[in-house]
Amino acid sequence: MAFSMTQTPFPPSIISRPVYAPLVPRPGAFHLIVADGEGADAVAAMIAKAPDAPVMLARCHVLYTAGPNGTNQWDVIAGLGARQAQQAASVPTLLFRLARVLLDLPMGTQVYLAGTEGLMGQAERDVMATGFPHGDIQKEHRGSTVRRVQCVHCKGITENVRTDPFQCSHCGLHLFVRDHYSRRIAAFQGVNIDAEDKGLIPAAVERFK
DSSP states (O other), X not given: OOOOOSSOOOOOOOTTSOOOOOOOOOOOSEEEEEEETTXXXXXXXXXXXXXXXXXXXXXXXXXXXXXXXXXXXXXXXXTTOOSEEEEESXXXXXXXXXXXXXXXXXXXXXXXXXXXXXXXXXXXXXHHTTTOOGGGEEEEEOSOOOEEEEETTTOOEEEEEOEESEEOTTTOOEEEEEEEEETTTTEEEEEETTSSSTTOOOOOEEOOO
């Protein structure tokens, strides 16, 4: 089976901007995998590298949903043969199911997240809320680069932002999308771009696809 690139290249940025690496199978009593869109390929590539894939899959629960661009690779996930695999209709539905799964995680669980930053960030936030260390959560970016952005002025969050600047879906301000990222809210920060020169708004450019 052929797999796409292991990770999306991002230019160097500030310290708070998340970085990603290919998923690596680790020994564990249980394996929780959360993915969307093209993240299915990252999961399949990771399983293919496992020294004892059948044992890993027998202790594995996968939660999956389509990506923000409509990419649905559920067939890849279903074909892995994990003990439990669930397809959700949306990210909110997936996160609802994740909350239930997190209640019963045994000691020694390994967590793997793959796909877009919006999904991985929210799943990471929820996993960390249970006390799971940030450094023990593996993340591999695949697919769309659209961003989840919080307006620093009204605190509203806009999903799947593609352009910079963009108009806040809550307060209507035109926002510059910063690379500053908050794990607490799982979002990048958007700052009013014409705060000093009202109405001086550059043309929106599609930076995130």
